[in-house]
Structure formats: structure tokens, C-alpha cells
Amino acid sequence: MRLSEYEQDMLSGKHGWPRQFGMDQIVKVGNFFDAEDCVEVAQVHLMADTESLGEDGVVFLEKLAGHPPEERAVKVPTVTDPRGIDFEHYKELGQSDRMADLERRAIDAFREMGVMMTDTCINYQTIMPPVLGEHLAFGDTGSSIYANSVQGARTNFQGGPSALASALTGRAPRYGFHLEEYRRGRKIFKVDHQPRDFADWGALGGVIGRQMESYWDVPVVELDVLHRRPTSDELKHFGAALASYGSTALFHMVGVTPEAFDGRVALVDAPETMGVIGTSDINAFIEAYWPQDDVVDVVVFAAPQLSLMEISEVADLLDGQQINEKVALIATVSPEVKTAADRMGVTAKIEGAGGMLLQGVCFYQMCAREIGEAKGWKRLLTNSAKLVNIIGGYGYEPVLASLECCVESAIQGRLVR
Amino acid sequence: MTRQGKENILKGHPGIGHTVRGEALVAHDNFSARYDLDRLKGRFSRPQHKLHGENYVDKILILNAAKGGVASAWMLKEMMSRDMGPKALVLNFANPIMAQGAAYADLPLLDRFEHDVTSAVGTGDIVEVNPAAGTLTIIERK
Incomplete structure (x- = not known):
């Protein structure tokens, strides 16, 4: 050098x-x-x-x-x-x-x-x-x-x-x-599916990530953004899952990301056109993690840490409810978001329902194996595809579901679809 | 090149670390220290991994590509500090995290071979990894 x-x-x-x-x-x-x-x-x-x-x-x-x-x-x-x-x-x-x-x-x-x-x-x-x-x-x-x-x-x-x-x-x-030259698109994906929630965005990231052959693959994603544009939190879940499943550090989304905003994305000389990703692919991705029974031990919102908007959504769904005694509910946020959540009454709603709002941590970075063994937790429900991908190696049985399903399952004390 | 081929020297890109010799543990699957390993017991712990249940300690680990997150950059050295690490890491495609982890841990690392390294070497083969030359030599086939 x-x-x-x-x-x-x-x-x-x-x-x-x-x-x-x-x-x-x-x-x-x-x-x-x-x-x-x-x-x-x-x-x-x-x-x-x-x-x-x-x-x-x-x-x-x-x-x-x-x-x-x-x-x-x-x-x-x-x-x-x-x-x-x-x-x-x-x-x-x-x-x-x-x-x-x-x-x-x-x-x-x-x-x-x-x-x-x-x-x-x-x-x-x-x-x-x-x-x-x-x-x-x-x-x-x-x-x-x-x-x-x-x-x-x-x-x-x-x-x-x-x-x-x-x-x-x-x-x-x-x-x-x-x-x-390394930022050019290498694999082109057409998506014939409108993600319904964060879990869906993560699943889409996972489906694409599994088709990445190495760190150097750069996917170009084409989906309908004219009728509904993705939010920062949705792109966060999509990117986190894509990075986790694919070891992928860059994607271009046509009409959304700056290097593909006007529809002209720089490509390698011979880009590979991949199969169309549809609703059935997303559903199959999620379904593969679902068990035969309805047992759930812990519901985790993490990976990435939640934004103020996401944690407020969790809190509103829990407001006035009580989490079932058989289940623990954990959400992780940054110290800045925790301060805001305290100030705005978000923390009180979660803790009032029996949930735990952790700051400055993320579940899989906390010696999750030792926590699971200490608490007797095996079945973990989350809306984070990234967490689902990671936590299996720590001895958990992860299940992916929407944020609403996760909260309802925590309240009911069993997996709810 | 196939496992049955006579060529016993595989050429890759110059790597990181010193020359080592040892027993290969091979699978055409990907690798992340956080996602795939029980680092306390020294075994592959992700149920879906092709080496699930296998002990990797002191083996020359030969896999397809680096996958997963960034934790391996610290974890490789942490494992080695407890004598619970692999002897070397050989991949078709490393990513920056594996290179950074190998550099920090002084763990021999090789990648970017002319052919699929996971199909050229078998578990139990005795191999020599020479990062400076960018070569993997099969000393003895099982």
C-alpha cells in the first residue's frame, strides 16, 4: 500500500x-x-x-x-x-x-x-x-x-x-x-410483492440475502414504490436482514436509494437477472420458522434497536393490556430513544403491561445463550428477520411474525397468527 | 479440480498470517463465528449448518464464504486466547470481517482460489496453509 x-x-x-x-x-x-x-x-x-x-x-x-x-x-x-x-x-x-x-x-x-x-x-x-x-x-x-x-x-x-x-x-x-467499480449492481431482483410490515421487509431482505454468493455481490431491487414508498424503518429492517443473510454491505433500490434514484443504476458488464420474488416466496420464508405447536417463551423486539416510532407502536398495542405470566417481552432501544420514550410516556405503557424496555443493548449481543439457559427460554418470537437468522445458533427456536402478532402472542401467552 | 485429481497444490490470493499444517474440517457451507458456533464448547451449534455438532478446535476450517455479522472480527482472537480457535481459516470468499479478525488474531487466512476449495479438500485430509505464497497444499489425503 x-x-x-x-x-x-x-x-x-x-x-x-x-x-x-x-x-x-x-x-x-x-x-x-x-x-x-x-x-x-x-x-x-x-x-x-x-x-x-x-x-x-x-x-x-x-x-x-x-x-x-x-x-x-x-x-x-x-x-x-x-x-x-x-x-x-x-x-x-x-x-x-x-x-x-x-x-x-x-x-x-x-x-x-x-x-x-x-x-x-x-x-x-x-x-x-x-x-x-x-x-x-x-x-x-x-x-x-x-x-x-x-x-x-x-x-x-x-x-x-x-x-x-x-x-x-x-x-x-x-x-x-x-x-x-465495486458499487455497481451485480444481481437484479424484481419484486412482485408489497411488503406488509417490518417482518415482511426483513423476509424480503432474507430471501435476497440467501441468493448472495459473497460480500462482493450488490443486489439491485426493483419493486413498486410509486404507490407506496418505503420508510426509513422499513429500509432499516430490509437492509439489516439482507446484510445478515447475505453478508451484503450495499444494495440499490430503484427510485429510492441515491445511486438508483433516477432509474439509472450503474451495473457491472454482465449483471445477472434473478427470478421474480413474489408473495409466496415471502410467505414461505416466514413459514419455514413456524413450529407445529403454539409455545412461546420470550418475545423480543431488537436487531436493529427500535426507533421512537417503532417503540411507540409496541407501547400503544400494550397500553392497558397485561403480558401473560408465561411469556417475557423485551424491547431494546438506544439511550437517546429511551430518554424520549421515558419523557413521552412510552416506557410507562410497556412496563405497565409487564414488558422490559432495555437501553443501550441489543438482545443477541448480551450473551443470549447464557440468558436463555438462566431463564429457561427456548422459543423466541420476534419481528426481526435479522434476529431470527442469528439466534438459532444460540440455542433458541426463533419464529418470525408481525409486530402485532408478537404483541398479541405475548398477551395471550401462546403463538397467535 | 476434483478430490480425485492429482494436483495437490491449490493456488489462492496471498493471505494473512503464518504457515501452518493440520487436519482439515470441510463443508460447502458459509461461516460466521457468532451465528454458527458454540464458542465455549468449540462446536458448530447452528442446527442448519452442515458441520452442526462438529468440533472445530485446532482444525483447518475450510468453508465457502464468510456470512453473517461483524462479531467474528473480535471473536477469532477471543477464541484463540482460550485455545478454542481453529488453526487456520480457508474460504472461497472471505469478507472484510474475516480478514480483520485474522489480522487482529494472527490467524492464518486464505481465500480466492482458482477453483472451489471445498470440493478439492476433504475432511480429515492433512493440509498446509501458506498465506504468504497464497497456497494450500494437500499433504495427505484421508
């Missing part, structure tokens, strides 16, 4: 070990993907939940944080993805004091580095929305695909160590979706 004098100095250790670690990580990854040089990034979104970090990762963060301020401070605004512990609720979820202690140590280290603890995966909605053409280092698949696709910014998936490297250096290797 071609490095500037400043980048070379960081790599040699002239600006301290933290920045040397950062440049070393950037050069290793850049060489792997044949990057010619670096881009300067405008902001960093850092995923580093303590389940992923473990003791080893937290010790690493503490080592970085132990350096002098001029060596450890982040170079660009750096915000965090959801954490693993909500300190007000961790004991009732069966999380241990050891997990909470690890969380405190990680937070302390990040604060020493000047990282802003926003604890959200919807930073593109709630913190500082990216702008067209801006180079970023975003570290959640959902935030990356939304920033790339809906906002027209430029980022690859920047997992924790690499996002941290970008934060410490202000740089990212220039490869993949930082480059025009």
Missing part, C-alpha cells in the same frame, strides 16, 4: 503504540484486499460488545487506554454499537456480575480514548446521519448497509479491531465499497 508520510510515521510507532496498532491493522487488511492507499474517514461506528471481546479483548482495550492521552485519543468522532449490559436490568435477565464487571472495564477504557458511548446500531437515524459520498468506518452490518445504500456514503464492514484502527488513525484502506 502507498502510505503518506504521516501514515508511515504512525506505522513506525512515532505517534505511539495505539496508532501503530491501527496502521498495522489497516495495512494487513488493505494488502489482503489489494488496496492501493487509504481514505480519510469522517466518523467511526465501533462494535465491541463484551461477549465478542471477552476478557482478552477487554485487556487489549485497557492496554490501549493506558497510553498517554496524545497517543490514545481517537482522531475522528467515534460512536459505539450496542453494549452487552443494561446495568438496571442485568440481574433479572440472569446475566452475571462478572459480565457486568467486564462491561464496566470496557466502557472505562473507551472513555479514556475519547469514544462516545452512544450504544446504538441505529446511529444513522439518531446520532449523525452520513451524507452522500462520505467515507466512513462503520462497524455494524446494519449500519453499514444503511449508510452505503440509503445514504450513499462509503464504507466496508469495519469489524471492531478495524473500526478501532480507523478511530485511532482517521484512515481506512481504500478497497471494496470505497471504490466506484
Whole structure:
């Protein structure tokens, strides 16, 4: 890779070990993907939940944080993805004091580095929305695909160590979706279906995601947006599921996303036209997760964290109702949305019905296996296709349904269609 | 190239990490540390995965493509710190997360072969992964 004098100095250790670690990580990854040089990034979104970090990762963060301020401070605004512990609720979820202690140590280290603890995966909605053409280092698949696709910014998936490297250096290797040629559409999907709710949007993302062959596939989606345009929350669910099922970081939606807004989307020389996706495909996707019985242990609204609009919808459906004693209901939001929900009476409606509103966390980033074992939860109902895709590996039996079905099932104490 | 072919050196893109030799664990399926593994027990835990129930610790893991989220970037090193990681990761197509995780963990990683690597190597074969040369050599077939 071609490095500037400043980048070379960081790599040699002239600006301290933290920045040397950062440049070393950037050069290793850049060489792997044949990057010619670096881009300067405008902001960093850092995923580093303590389940992923473990003791080893937290010790690493503490080592970085132990350096002098001029060596450890982040170079660009750096915000965090959801954490693993909500300190007000961790004991009732069966999380241990050891997990909470690890969380405190990680937070302390990040604060020493000047990282802003926003604890959200919807930073593109709630913190500082990216702008067209801006180079970023975003570290959640959902935030990356939304920033790339809906906002027209430029980022690859920047997992924790690499996002941290970008934060410490202000740089990212220039490869993949930082480059025009990689942003061209490769697979064209026509959709003959109008998604009915968030679960449907997620299912559509899942159906397309399963047909992605690698990270480099870029789908172009054509559906009827003349009669009903998707909202930010709908695109959020679609993108999160597409990214999760497909390892996909960019999509173009004709007439919606900025690089396909006028119907002229840049394509590779020989794009592949895929089969038409219809209602039967979406229904089959959802149906495949439905069990024979009607048992439900826990209803989860998460992945991505809910917007103020989504959590208000949950709260309105629960208002004056009581969640069945056989079922737990959990919703996760960012600290900013939680503050608004408290102020607007949304939290009171959810808690009044017996639900739990967690802030700054996301369910699958909280050592979900240990929670499930501690609480005896197996059957998990959600309207998030992304969560359905993830949580099976944690020992749960996930079921995908609409937000209304999820709330009604929690009230009835059984799966309701 | 087929498993029955005589060619025992597979050429990929130069990778990350040092040369290692070990036993292959192979499937034409995809990979994410968070989605697919019980990292405490060292086994594949996603019921739908073709390696469900298999122990991956100290194996040279050979799979199709990186899938899923970003957590593997931290998790590969976390697993290795407990001696519960694979010995190397070999994919047809890595994504940035696997490259970042391998770089952070100093875990050997190879990808972008001329042919499907999962059909050229079998579970139990002894292979050598040389990231600097971008090669996978089949030392002994099971």
C-alpha cells in the first residue's frame, strides 16, 4: 500500500503504540484486499460488545487506554454499537456480575480514548446521519448497509479491531465499497410483492440475502414504490436482514436509494437477472420458522434497536393490556430513544403491561445463550428477520411474525397468527 | 479440480498470517463465528449448518464464504486466547470481517482460489496453509 508520510510515521510507532496498532491493522487488511492507499474517514461506528471481546479483548482495550492521552485519543468522532449490559436490568435477565464487571472495564477504557458511548446500531437515524459520498468506518452490518445504500456514503464492514484502527488513525484502506467499480449492481431482483410490515421487509431482505454468493455481490431491487414508498424503518429492517443473510454491505433500490434514484443504476458488464420474488416466496420464508405447536417463551423486539416510532407502536398495542405470566417481552432501544420514550410516556405503557424496555443493548449481543439457559427460554418470537437468522445458533427456536402478532402472542401467552 | 485429481497444490490470493499444517474440517457451507458456533464448547451449534455438532478446535476450517455479522472480527482472537480457535481459516470468499479478525488474531487466512476449495479438500485430509505464497497444499489425503 502507498502510505503518506504521516501514515508511515504512525506505522513506525512515532505517534505511539495505539496508532501503530491501527496502521498495522489497516495495512494487513488493505494488502489482503489489494488496496492501493487509504481514505480519510469522517466518523467511526465501533462494535465491541463484551461477549465478542471477552476478557482478552477487554485487556487489549485497557492496554490501549493506558497510553498517554496524545497517543490514545481517537482522531475522528467515534460512536459505539450496542453494549452487552443494561446495568438496571442485568440481574433479572440472569446475566452475571462478572459480565457486568467486564462491561464496566470496557466502557472505562473507551472513555479514556475519547469514544462516545452512544450504544446504538441505529446511529444513522439518531446520532449523525452520513451524507452522500462520505467515507466512513462503520462497524455494524446494519449500519453499514444503511449508510452505503440509503445514504450513499462509503464504507466496508469495519469489524471492531478495524473500526478501532480507523478511530485511532482517521484512515481506512481504500478497497471494496470505497471504490466506484465495486458499487455497481451485480444481481437484479424484481419484486412482485408489497411488503406488509417490518417482518415482511426483513423476509424480503432474507430471501435476497440467501441468493448472495459473497460480500462482493450488490443486489439491485426493483419493486413498486410509486404507490407506496418505503420508510426509513422499513429500509432499516430490509437492509439489516439482507446484510445478515447475505453478508451484503450495499444494495440499490430503484427510485429510492441515491445511486438508483433516477432509474439509472450503474451495473457491472454482465449483471445477472434473478427470478421474480413474489408473495409466496415471502410467505414461505416466514413459514419455514413456524413450529407445529403454539409455545412461546420470550418475545423480543431488537436487531436493529427500535426507533421512537417503532417503540411507540409496541407501547400503544400494550397500553392497558397485561403480558401473560408465561411469556417475557423485551424491547431494546438506544439511550437517546429511551430518554424520549421515558419523557413521552412510552416506557410507562410497556412496563405497565409487564414488558422490559432495555437501553443501550441489543438482545443477541448480551450473551443470549447464557440468558436463555438462566431463564429457561427456548422459543423466541420476534419481528426481526435479522434476529431470527442469528439466534438459532444460540440455542433458541426463533419464529418470525408481525409486530402485532408478537404483541398479541405475548398477551395471550401462546403463538397467535 | 476434483478430490480425485492429482494436483495437490491449490493456488489462492496471498493471505494473512503464518504457515501452518493440520487436519482439515470441510463443508460447502458459509461461516460466521457468532451465528454458527458454540464458542465455549468449540462446536458448530447452528442446527442448519452442515458441520452442526462438529468440533472445530485446532482444525483447518475450510468453508465457502464468510456470512453473517461483524462479531467474528473480535471473536477469532477471543477464541484463540482460550485455545478454542481453529488453526487456520480457508474460504472461497472471505469478507472484510474475516480478514480483520485474522489480522487482529494472527490467524492464518486464505481465500480466492482458482477453483472451489471445498470440493478439492476433504475432511480429515492433512493440509498446509501458506498465506504468504497464497497456497494450500494437500499433504495427505484421508
